[in-house]
Amino acid sequence: MARGTLKKNSTKKDSRERIIKELGPYMNLGMQLVVTIALMALLGWWLDTKFDTEPWLMVILSFFGAIAGMVSFIRTALASSNKSKKGR
Numbered sequence: 066m067a068r069g070t071l072k073k074n075s076t077k078k079d080s081r082e083r084i085i086k087e088l089g090p091y092m093n094l095g096m097q098l099v100v101t102i103a104l105m106a107l108l109g110w111w112l113d114t115k116f117d118t119e120p121w122l123m124v125i126l127s128f129f130g131a132i133a134g135m136v137s138f139i140r141t142a143l144a145s146s147n148k149s150k151k152g153r
Contacts, residue, residue: 105130
């Protein structure tokens with residue numbers, strides 16, 4: 066009976082590890098998007114104060130940060146999707 070329980074626990078552990086491995090690339094995408102937008106907005110704010118162009122550079126760079134973050138998000142999602150299709 067102990068062997069059956071050990072095997073069942075091992076199977077559950079392997080299953081969890083496989084799921085975590087598959088979800089790994091997606092786990093930080095939200096944070097990456099937020100950080101990209103925040104850094105670009107901060108850069109825009111700094112440039113606005115330096116060149117006295119408030120708020121235009123901050124708005125423009127925030128927009129470009131959002132686009133860059135979404136492009137990165139889509140590329141990661143597509144790459145992971147293609148990888149999982151090849152593995153099957």
